[in-house]
Amino acid sequence: MEITIKTLAAELNLSIATVSRALQDSHEVADKTKRRVLEMAGKLNYHPNPYASSLRKQKSKTIAVIIPEIANNFFSFALKGIQKVVEKEGYNFLVYLTEEDLEKEIAITKQLQSGRVDGIIIALSSQTDSVSHLWDLHNMKIPMVFFDRVCDQIDASKVYTNNFESAMNATSHLIENGCKKIGYFQLSNKLSLAERRMSGYKAALETHQIAFDEGLVLTCGTNVEENYQRIKGLISEKTLDGIFASVEALTITSYDVCKGLGLSIPRDMKIVSFSNLATAHLLSPPLTTINQPAFEMGMEAASLLFRNLTKYNAYPVVEKAEFKSVLMARESSVEVRPLP
Amino acid sequence: MEITIKTLAAELNLSIATVSRALQDSHEVADKTKRRVLEMAGKLNYHPNPYASSLRKQKSKTIAVIIPEIANNFFSFALKGIQKVVEKEGYNFLVYLTEEDLEKEIAITKQLQSGRVDGIIIALSSQTDSVSHLWDLHNMKIPMVFFDRVCDQIDASKVYTNNFESAMNATSHLIENGCKKIGYFQLSNKLSLAERRMSGYKAALETHQIAFDEGLVLTCGTNVEENYQRIKGLISEKTLDGIFASVEALTITSYDVCKGLGLSIPRDMKIVSFSNLATAHLLSPPLTTINQPAFEMGMEAASLLFRNLTKYNAYPVVEKAEFKSVLMARESSVEVRPLP
Numbered sequence: 001m002e003i004t005i006k007t008l009a010a011e012l013n014l015s016i017a018t019v020s021r022a023l024q025d026s027h028e029v030a031d032k033t034k035r036r037v038l039e040m041a042g043k044l045n046y047h048p049n050p051y052a053s054s055l056r057k058q059k060s061k062t063i064a065v066i067i068p069e070i071a072n073n074f075f076s077f078a079l080k081g082i083q084k085v086v087e088k089e090g091y092n093f094l095v096y097l098t099e100e101d102l103e104k105e106i107a108i109t110k111q112l113q114s115g116r117v118d119g120i121i122i123a124l125s126s127q128t129d130s131v132s133h134l135w136d137l138h139n140m141k142i143p144m145v146f147f148d149r150v151c152d153q154i155d156a157s158k159v160y161t162n163n164f165e166s167a168m169n170a171t172s173h174l175i176e177n178g179c180k181k182i183g184y185f186q187l188s189n190k191l192s193l194a195e196r197r198m199s200g201y202k203a204a205l206e207t208h209q210i211a212f213d214e215g216l217v218l219t220c221g222t223n224v225e226e227n228y229q230r231i232k233g234l235i236s237e238k239t240l241d242g243i244f245a246s247v248e249a250l251t252i253t254s255y256d257v258c259k260g261l262g263l264s265i266p267r268d269m270k271i272v273s274f275s276n277l278a279t280a281h282l283l284s285p286p287l288t289t290i291n292q293p294a295f296e297m298g299m300e301a302a303s304l305l306f307r308n309l310t311k312y313n314a315y316p317v318v319e320k321a322e323f324k325s326v327l328m329a330r331e332s333s334v335e336v337r338p339l340p
Numbered sequence: 341m342e343i344t345i346k347t348l349a350a351e352l353n354l355s356i357a358t359v360s361r362a363l364q365d366s367h368e369v370a371d372k373t374k375r376r377v378l379e380m381a382g383k384l385n386y387h388p389n390p391y392a393s394s395l396r397k398q399k400s401k402t403i404a405v406i407i408p409e410i411a412n413n414f415f416s417f418a419l420k421g422i423q424k425v426v427e428k429e430g431y432n433f434l435v436y437l438t439e440e441d442l443e444k445e446i447a448i449t450k451q452l453q454s455g456r457v458d459g460i461i462i463a464l465s466s467q468t469d470s471v472s473h474l475w476d477l478h479n480m481k482i483p484m485v486f487f488d489r490v491c492d493q494i495d496a497s498k499v500y501t502n503n504f505e506s507a508m509n510a511t512s513h514l515i516e517n518g519c520k521k522i523g524y525f526q527l528s529n530k531l532s533l534a535e536r537r538m539s540g541y542k543a544a545l546e547t548h549q550i551a552f553d554e555g556l557v558l559t560c561g562t563n564v565e566e567n568y569q570r571i572k573g574l575i576s577e578k579t580l581d582g583i584f585a586s587v588e589a590l591t592i593t594s595y596d597v598c599k600g601l602g603l604s605i606p607r608d609m610k611i612v613s614f615s616n617l618a619t620a621h622l623l624s625p626p627l628t629t630i631n632q633p634a635f636e637m638g639m640e641a642a643s644l645l646f647r648n649l650t651k652y653n654a655y656p657v658v659e660k661a662e663f664k665s666v667l668m669a670r671e672s673s674v675e676v677r678p679l680p
Contacts, residue, residue, distance in 0.1 A: 062434075070410070070416045070419055070420065071413060071416040071417055071420065071618070073411060076410045076411040076416060077411055079410055079435075079437075080410065080411065080437070083437055092434060092436070092451075093434070093435070094402075094432060094433070094434050094435075095419075095433070095434075095435045096432070097419075097420070097423055111432075252618060252619060252622065255622050256622075277619065278411070278592055279592060279617065279619045279623060282592065282595050282596075282623050282624060283619060283622050283623060283624060284622060284623060284624030284625070284626075285624070286624075
């Protein structure tokens, strides 16, 4: 038996018009109803209208990867993971860089609405605090996977790490190594990832009965010289004894500032950073990092996307994959040289 | 007056068939004749046949960037430069990674013959010792710019650095700092870039009356563990006192090997590397680098490509741009700490 909108309507005891609107994600239909319709569509293996079918056949065999930044080991390793899967599937990928700029991100997504790609993997820019451009893509049913810097509001497949736990571990690690005034340096306070890391930072302080001081949190931009001055200002003013950096780039600047101020790492300042720097163990001193499994995450994001490309019917296949980051303790945060 | 193949033939005193074949880059026409025809075509502003014209109008507004590797600061900064120009022109770029594999490079170029991109920027893989796949693209008149790892055989636009001079300076720098047995570590001996760097290395040795020893040259692959063992073997066997590395990745491995062998840099081993590592000045010890102006080179490559995309008539607009690299002397190659 062929499953049509009529079948769905009968099964659900809804009007054909409502089912049709629900499948088009119309704002005239309540979310709860949409969910019921999509669930039934999935259960009965309903295929959408022939127009959509023909669109599906016109595959560009290309996916878009939208990332904020490329001179960053996390994203470059992730791209390698994505490539590995994309190649196996006989696809290509277009790389789009937002350079941490919401306007650019919006322009890119607008352009992708033309359907030039079959699917999208996206890590949000640090400035993305409005997501209507992503809703547009989602409503057009362009398969999309959120990667690392995910969007909480949209129910699509997501790949991310245990940000709360990682930030809590890193902060606890600094406290256990003697730090009392730990600065938290981030690029964004707009992303859900930023919230989770901040919560982890706060939770560790609370566990160790250290009062949270908003003044120790620094939200930086992408201008290196400006970041240098702001980090320098905060370290001097607040006499920090520890730094927890959410981004690799801010750690490099922090090392530079400490050198400039004549502060010895780790004696005067202990540092932990989210980072996939290939040279972390060769820095002076070696940097304690929270390593995210970038390559594996890239592979997983691409795999989740391809599951949507092959199974994409009336609704997205939504899967979430949480990876664990690993704290690699090195000399930047512990005074005694660890055994090799 | 409309310029036709007939006009060209009359001006050149050649048959129409010969001019036509020359414009199609046929092997039946001598290179010298082809050059004469193309020069005259340029001089008279000849436009090729309507079929080619209509093809020209069907722009994909996309260019391909083929690079060997992305987790490498040189290529990631270059991509940023390419992006800057590509964005300004309202284009996109597809990134293809060959992972230093000739087979992959051939597969990618085959695919691009379908015309899915308007032009190509390519840095050859370290294994590329045959270029017939590139001739195919060139003969199809797909605009192509060679970047950094250029192809000598094909007369297209090229962007590169003063490799001979840079390698000579780097080697001289090591000799002037007391080195007598300098290992030269490279990824390839197949590229013209490799030849030039090797010639620079040899020239510096000769100037300083040090005999060239083939046994001090190491040509590595992409397997990190294998490279580690081979570098370790060579350092021990040949009692090297200096390393000149052609690639950033081999330098990181060299630092690791020296640590493993208990060799102090720079006391026991001095190191200079081609590298755009953002952390070079923070390594232990800070790394002496030959910095290539990656961002500017990327911008130039894209600009040269766009000159071909807009002016592309019967022949490519061939321009060459040589950039100068800069030697940044740091502690890895000089024993006295330089003033900040």
